[in-house]
Amino acid sequence: MSKNFDSAFNLLAEAVAAGKIPGGVLGFLDAAGNRQVCAIGQAQREPVCRPMTEQSWFDLASLTKVLFTTPRILKLAAEGVIDLDAPLTQVIPDFAQYNLDNWQRKITFRQCLGHQTPLPGVFPLYTYGNDPNQLRHFVLQRNWEAGPAVYSDLNFILLGIAIERLTGKTIRDIEPDQGFAWGAAPEAAAATERCAWRGRVLCGEVHDENCAALQGAGHAGLFGTADAVLEWGFGALNASGLLASSVALMRQALSGRRTHGWERPYEGWSGGELCSPGTIGHTGFTGTGLWIDFDRGHAWTLLTNRVHPTRHFDSGIFALRRAVGDRINQN
Numbered sequence: 001m002s003k004n005f006d007s008a009f010n011l012l013a014e015a016v017a018a019g020k021i022p023g024g025v026l027g028f029l030d031a032a033g034n035r036q037v038c039a040i041g042q043a044q045r046e047p048v049c050r051p052m053t054e055q056s057w058f059d060l061a062s063l064t065k066v067l068f069t070t071p072r073i074l075k076l077a078a079e080g081v082i083d084l085d086a087p088l089t090q091v092i093p094d095f096a097q098y099n100l101d102n103w104q105r106k107i108t109f110r111q112c113l114g115h116q117t118p119l120p121g122v123f124p125l126y127t128y129g130n131d132p133n134q135l136r137h138f139v140l141q142r143n144w145e146a147g148p149a150v151y152s153d154l155n156f157i158l159l160g161i162a163i164e165r166l167t168g169k170t171i172r173d174i175e176p177d178q179g180f181a182w183g184a185a186p187e188a189a190a191a192t193e194r195c196a197w198r199g200r201v202l203c204g205e206v207h208d209e210n211c212a213a214l215q216g217a218g219h220a221g222l223f224g225t226a227d228a229v230l231e232w233g234f235g236a237l238n239a240s241g242l243l244a245s246s247v248a249l250m251r252q253a254l255s256g257r258r259t260h261g262w263e264r265p266y267e268g269w270s271g272g273e274l275c276s277p278g279t280i281g282h283t284g285f286t287g288t289g290l291w292i293d294f295d296r297g298h299a300w301t302l303l304t305n306r307v308h309p310t311r312h313f314d315s316g317i318f319a320l321r322r323a324v325g326d327r328i329n330q331n
Helices: 005-017 063-078 109-113 132-141 153-167 209-214 226-237 241-251 317-328
Strands: 023-030 035-044 279-284 288-293 298-304
Touching (some): 005 035, 023 226, 063 109, 063 226, 063 288, 226 288
Antiparallel strands (some): 279 288, 288 298
């Protein structure tokens, strides 16, 4: 158990008391499975008020990339179904099919996992229609402008399409790991934003507009509780067999900041300055995050609804994440 848990939780409590975020849940787990979880604040402020609980379901946002998409891609590679260094066209032969010399056709699975492609960081797909199949083919056939390698949802939208092609199922028809789902009952979920596009406060339905328009995608859409997120971390800390080989790749550096799917420590990163070099982590736009310190044998998750009722507010989430990580790992 963490001797610093209460001190780290106080940082979350201070952020809630200051009105920076409505509420949150902090969870900690060691390699033996011992865990601490505590909730504070409100799961929803408008149009009704509900308290946050330790069992509140969160829209995990980009944690979907590392808790759903990355493990499935790495498992397919371990089974020999795909080659991580092969182009996506190995599975999606119609990618940029009208120009066979297009640079997009050379993008590999590994490059997508490490955000090492020239694809743009963000793009409002949802403004181009509401037919999910048409939007998938828009992604595949658009002549994207090449730029510097940046963190891009498009990388994982493409990986999600590859998974769909290989399974013959849409993402939302694929059962996620135990404890996770593609939505949640509104009365059990932490609310996110009052969405200008959908005209309502979102609660139990995906916050990410592109994921909503695609009706499921590889970059966002997963829901879970703090216990579910910690359980996934426990599995990674104690991985064996094929999972162990996948976890090894999740820890393997692809750049100064990234591994296969995850981030690794660098100056100013979300996990704080006191974690060990053997730590991986990832965050989600809605205010979520998971960090796994393999050297110390523990994991922690900070789940908040910092975008409720709006993202257009300085919630202080970036500083809060780092401070919590430093407090957890303080000697």
